[in-house]
Amino acid sequence: MALDAAQRRVVDLPPGHGPVLVLGAPGTGRSTVTVEGVAQRIARGTDPQRILVLTPSRETAATVRDAVSRRAAATISTPLVRAWQAYAFDVLRRAQTQDLLPGVSTAPVLLSGPEQDAFLAEMMRGHEAGYGSAVVWPPELHEALGTRGFRGQLRELFDRMNEYRVAPEQLAAWAEPLGHPEWRTAAAFRAEYQQIRALRMPNAFDPSELVDRAARVLEENPDFLAAEQERLDAVLVDDLHEATPSAHRLIGVLTRGRDAVFTANPDTTVQGFRGARPDLLRTLEERVGTPAHPLQRLHLGTSHRMPPSVNLAWQRVARAVSVVAGARTNRAPENPPEPSLEAADAVGGMAGLLGAHGVGGVEGDLPESGSDIAAAAGSDTASALREGSVRVALFDSPTAQARWCADHFLRLHVLYGVPYREMAVIVRSGSQLNALTRQLAALGVPTTTSAAETPLREEPAVIPLLNALRILLAAQEPAAPAVADEHPGADADGCGVALADDGAVTTSGERPDPAAANPADTPQVEATPLDPQRRGVMLTATAAVSLLTSRIGGASPMEVRRIRQKLRGYELRTGGGRTSDDLLVQALADGVLLELAEVRSDAASRVADMMLEGRDALDAPGPTAESVLWALWEASGVGPRWRRRALAGGSESVRADRDLDAVVGLFEAAERFVDQVPGATARAFMDYMDHQELPMDTLAARAPAEDNVSVMTPAGSAGRQWSHVVVAGVQQGVWPNTALRGQLLGTDVLTDALDHGPEQALRLGAVDRLRQVRFDELRQFATAVSRAGESLTVTAVATQDEQPSEFVDLVAAGTGEESEVSVEELSAPEPLTLRQLTGTLRRTVTSPAASPEEREAAARLLHEFAGLPEPVRGASPAEWWGHEPLSTDEPLFEPGEAVRVSPSKIETIHRSPLDWFVAEARATEVTDMRRSLGTLVHDIAEHMPDADAVELVAELRRRWPSLGMPAGWTGDQELERAETMLRKFAQYAREMRSEHGRHLVGVEGSFEVLVRGAARDALLTGRVDRLEVDGHGRHVVVDLKTGRNKPSKEDLPEHPQLAAYQVALQAGAGEAMAGVSSPEDLHESRRPERIELPEGAVLAQPGGALLVQLGGATAAPGVQEQEPLDDEQNWARELITRAAVLVAGTRFEARHGAAQQSGHGIHCTVPWVCPLCAQGRQVTEK
Known part of the structure; x- marks a missing residue:
């Protein structure tokens, strides 16, 4: 060259x-x-x-x-x-x-950063439990000791000690003179760390x-x-x-x-x-x-890479950095006298995108009104193709910034033929990198990153493998204590160093007393084959659902629900009474139940196979973490599918690449662990992974980047170059990040003392150190700016809450004679993807504003899209929902059949029949009612209707774990709320007898009443929480409410649900629901007999109906009473029969206000199918 x-x-x-x-x-x-x-x-x-x-x-x-x-x-x-x-x-x-x-x-090995972090965490847990040396940190550091941030500061201090060859004794000697008493503790910790590491892994090096x-x-x-x-x-x-x-x-x-x-x-x-x-x-x-x-x-x-404008931008940044004596660099490199490179040949607007997908012969066919994609490219993206383009772009949100980046890269690639590998986006931090990578991939931009930014145990593809291993280990050894040789630091050689059961370190020759670490008042839970536990980890329904819905399981919430229903249905048919939680756990532990219940779910079968193969591998002689994890991975069967996706390209391939890389990294970590700790068990590896909180670098081959946009931090961009570079997220407080490094433990002071002497270190203040941090940040920014070979764009968000960094001004300062740097406030365009183009063409075809020629051209392109070997989704009219035929036009009820109506649904039917239909079809988001707090309160009130508050609260606390509420403040708050509701219920039951003279005759009684109507008969069916009898011998229905909302006083006289209950009482359902001769009969299951209420007749006089509000903020229960219905009033019956008419046909009316709000409690709950809402309109509607 x-x-x-x-x-x-x-x-x-x-x-x-x-x-x-x-x-x-x-x-x-x-x-x-x-x-x-x-x-x-x-x-x-x-x-x-x-x-x-x-x-x-x-x-x-x-x-x-x-x-x-x-x-x-x-x-x-x-x-x-x-x-x-x-x-x-x-x-x-x-x-x-x-x-x-x-x-x-033995051959030396490198102790990786995550491994060292786990080592330090293990030692700190041991010190907290009283093992090891008497290392006592200053009180002001106690709250930080268990955090990853503190360990990071400690590792940084150790790194500087290694770099400068500082012995623990020297650090301790400087503690008082330099005003850092924590150095004395850090020195003792460092000495113990070196001793333990020398005993455990003498061939390992930090x-x-x-x-x-x-x-x-x-x-x-x-x-x-x-x-x-x-x-x-x-x-x-x-x-x-x-x-x-x-x-x-x-x-x-x-x-x-x-x-x-x-x-x-x-x-x-x-x-x-x-x-x-x-x-x-x-x-x-x-x-x-x-x-x-x-x-x-x-x-x-x-300068042979940076064109003049980029060169000048870099010079402005570099001039802000302090000069290093003896290594002064020419900060004004000249550009060679060469003609500027021509921009890549444009492929021809939209035709470029189509040609990439095998569609040809479309030049001149672009409909102008639907061609905003190509039009925008002429100004914004085309400027990036000019040699030496430098821009500053400001946005009103991070989302808009990401969408613009995606559109920018897509246009460069599609419209101008620039390979993705010639583009890069550089951000300051790992959190920005992860967020932007996800956003770009979701918008159709293939990306690659330079290194792991997520701890291995938190990778979505690794989580289910580790969870499955954890469950298998818990099931195999339900007892908590583990033998010494399961841990990397076991005292196998009599060296006087062992690991306690909780990972703590002890320097004595004896094992710590388990009783001392577990006081008698600590609750213990015994493990069972279906409920295995070790250190609080057990196979629960939550763990089962986690496996099913993981990256490997792949089940949706709806699929999990169907699995539960299948298992529960089989259980009831065979006379069992186990809950769906217990059945789900059993099914995954034993695949036989899946076959018996005829569950057709790839996710469930996959997880069950994993558990079976993993158990076999764990039971085999000499199992290791590698062997068990490999058995789990092979049994999952997802490897070939992920490989196909990774090779197929597109946004899905990015995810598949990352998943495969993560799994390879897991096996490499397991191999390293086994090599470093010969004889270590799978449980020891599990403990090691559980305490790893840093990203693990890997030497394993990663998926090839191929033609992807590089997304990285400045450290990853060093030594590389791209034609088009975006330096994104240059925000104040982010870049520069002026937080002083190592300040908690005084690492910066130690470095100054070693470089300039202790006396000079004492004279240096925070301002001096902050200046050095800013120089360091400027150097990183200068590196990022200098990576661009043709165009450079610096982006930031400019709002009231977020401001661009001062570094942006360094780039923008060239506006004027020095260079042409444009500062623009840009909006977020629709990224130029095939999906977006297809949508534009579809809108053109159906738009009244488009000319016949435009609609014909758009239709012709859609026809070509649909006829490709791999058709574009949504291009064929057969896939448009507006053209799909109805799945059925059969009514829900046969002609002449009585329409089943529930009292609790009558209000919904009259408010919006469509809402009722969607809910009945179970197409709305559902809550697991067995787990809900309100259901538990109802269930306790049903089974203990006459108990006092003390008994009710005791039963609640006994059954509370079944809800699976999270431990901590949230769970405690919900428990307190439930206790309050039960105390209110006990107060109501007491006052019902003493003050109102009523007594209980039934709980959870059910009824079926045929209500004749002029247009359609209704079969009123329901169940009441409590049935009481007043002093006149009349039945009173009581409905317990655990929610916070309640009807107004004005709505009570015609409250639909209460009125329907009274209609059932008028038909004589009260006697049928009561029908008891002793208190034991209250809970007997009774199949209701159908009762007919003749038109105009009243067979029994009701005593009214009550809503007992338990969930409100008042101290006492709120009782809302509807007076007994008058024999001459027919409005309640008409309300029921009109509801039957509204839902008996084949169409269901949608009702709500224009702004989805038309009165108290009336709003659209199903906007995705509601024709009154923009979201629910058919694509063919004008």
């Missing part, structure tokens, strides 16, 4: 040139001279095995390695490009084989310790260092500005006075949060230079 003069000077350095530092702005070719330098040396005859290239990360190493492989004219058998952590690990591996690592008898230990090996073993230097003719280090102090030591001892080329730009450091120190470039001469071979400095001054 053609190199400029400055690049050629670096590449042509002769052998014996010594250490050389190459400084250059982004795009000037720093990585290029590294790759070309390797290629040139190989071309001159140097053996590739005698060249070493070091980079900051595994990702950048892979990028440089691929570039070297393409340029080198030789076969490379060993990896000559490595991250410096990987090189350090290789040094330790070879040193261990030569017995240069005292105390390490990530931050790894590089320093390799440097120590080279420093302390001159012969080993000499051999290492002898085998290497040249060392090239890319992006040295990302190096930590320990990396600088390792590189310094390896390359001192040797042929080495270092490239750097301190203005674009992205690893500052991991300890990168670009300021150490100023002392590079001291580490690598010698009198014979002093450090040379060369500069690259021509």
Whole structure:
């Protein structure tokens, strides 16, 4: 490739040139001279095995390695490009084989960040339980001790101790002089951590310790260092500005006075949060230079990647960063005098989108009124195709920002043929990355991310596998205590370190007393085969539903409901009485029940197969976490389906890719655990995963990115470039994130003391440290801006609550003579997807405003869409709901048949017959009534109608766990509410007898009354909560209400439900529902006999009907009474028979106000099917 003069000077350095530092702005070719330098040396005859290239990360190493492989004219058998952590690990591996690592008898392993975090959490739990050393943290830190954030601060403190070789004794000695007494505790904790790790895993190294230990090996073993230097003719280090102090030591001892080329730009450091120190470039001469071979400095001054506008934007950001002495970079690189690149050829508006899907010959067919898609592309997206376009875009919400990003990428790809792999969006934080990735995928943009941002145990595809393993372990060993050798720290070698049952650490030779950890007053729950428990984890209905509806189960809530109904129906037919919860648990534990109940559910069968195969694997000799998880995964059978989806492309493929990556990561974690802790059981792995709270990096092969938009943080963008870059979410308080790093434990003070001395560290204040944090944030932003090769867009949300960052002003400051930077307030367009285009065409076809030519053109395109080998969904009129034939036109009731009417539904029928029909068809969202609080209160009141408040509350507390209410404030509040309702009920029952002279004759009595009507007969059917008799011998119906709403006083005289109950009493249903001779008969199940109420006749005089309000805010029960019906009044009967007429036909009328609100309690509950609501209108309606 053609190199400029400055690049050629670096590449042509002769052998014996010594250490050389190459400084250059982004795009000037720093990585290029590294790759070309390797290629040139190989071309001159140097053996590739005698060249070493070091980079900051595994990702950048892979990028440089691929570039070297393409340029080198030789076969490379060993990896000559490595991250410096990987090189350090290789040094330790070879040193261990030569017995240069005292105390390490096996191959070294890397303790990952999540593993170290779990280790620290385990120790803290042990200290809290009284095990281990007497580590006492200051009182002001006690509330933070169990949090992930505190452990993160502690790990950061340990990292700096590793980087600077600070012993625990030194940290403790500085605690008082530097005003951080918590350092004394941290030092004791660090010493114990090192002791336990040395005993448990002597061959394991912390990530931050790894590089320093390799440097120590080279420093302390001159012969080993000499051999290492002898085998290497040249060392090239890319992006040295990302190096930590320990990396600088390792590189310094390896390359001192040797042929080495270092490239750097301190203005674009992205690893500052991991300890990168670009300021150490100023002392590079001291580490690598010698009198014979002093450090040379060369500069690259021509920007080959960034076009002029992007170059100027980057310069404005870089000028805000402090200069590193001895490593000053040219912050005004020149652009080469080349003609600007032509924008990609436009495919031709809408035709480009269609051509990508096999539709041809549509040029000129675009209907103008329906072509807003292509029209918008001419202004907004086309500007991005201009060489060097720089824009600032502001939005009124994060959703609008995400939708614009999706539309921007789709238009670049569809209308202008830009591959997705040439686009990227860079955000500041992992939370922004996850949210934007989900939004882009949902809008049809294929995306890829650089690294995991979610803890492995929280991945949707991993959750069901771990849950299934947890359930199997609980079922196999219901007793809580676990033997010592189940844990990684078991005292198998008599080393005096063991793990308590709860994961705590003890340094004594004895096991802790289980009774001491579990006082007598702690409630214990025995486990059963169907109700296994270990440490509060049991196979419950909640766990069963979680498995069914998981990513592996795949069942919808409606499918779970159907499974419950099938199981419950079978139970009742066979004379059983178990609840649907118990049946669901049994069915998943034993697939036989699924067959007996004829449950046809792939999800249920899949979960049952997993439990069966997993149980077999766990019962096999020597089971490990790997073997059991593999049995669960194989039994699920979802692997082939996910692979097909991953290869098919589209938004679903992104999800499938992530799921498969997560499962691969889980198996890799299990393999690492088994390798690191030989003999560890599956339960030990489960405990380990339960305490892992950080994302797990993985060396396992991930799904190939192919043609996807890259979504990443600045750290992931280092060393890469794209044609079109969006830097999104540049908000005040987000970017820059000016929170001081490591402030809780004074890590920043420790670093200052080590760099400048204790006295200077005391003089530095928060303002000085904040300035350094801001510089670090600016460097990351400068990196993000500099990734763009053609167009750059910086976006932010501008509202009263959210403001753009000051960094946006740095980019926008170029408005005027310096450059053309446009600042625009944009709205969220409809993303250019095939689904959206299909919708536009359908609207054009049915729009009265469209011309005949436009409608014909749109119809022709829809016809082509529908005729593709893979038809576009929704293109064929056969799929339009407005054209679908009715599934049936049969009435719900046969002609002449009495229409069944429930008293509680009469009000709904008269309000809106459509609402009644949808509810009867069970097409509305339902609540599991058995679990509802109101149902429990009703059930207790039914079975204990004469009990006092103490007995009722005691029964409530006994049955409360059956509701599955969450523990904590919410559950306590609901329990208190239920207790209040039962106390009100007891008060009502007492006052009913003492003050009103009524007595109870029946509970939950049912009735069937045939009410004759002029147009249609009604069969009034229902059940009453309580049936009482007053002093005149008349029956009174009592309906208990546990809700908070109640009818007004004016509505009571004609309350439909109460009136219907009184009509039933007029027919003599009271005697039928009572019919008891002793209190024991109150709960006997009685099948009601049908009673006919002759027209105009009254067979019995009712005593009225009551609503007893238990759920209101009043202290006493609210009793709302409807007076007895007059014998001459027929309005109640007519209300019932009119309701029968309204629901007897084939059409159901929708009634409500224009704004879905037309009076008290009247609103539309089914807008998705209601013809009065826009959401429910047919697509063919005008």
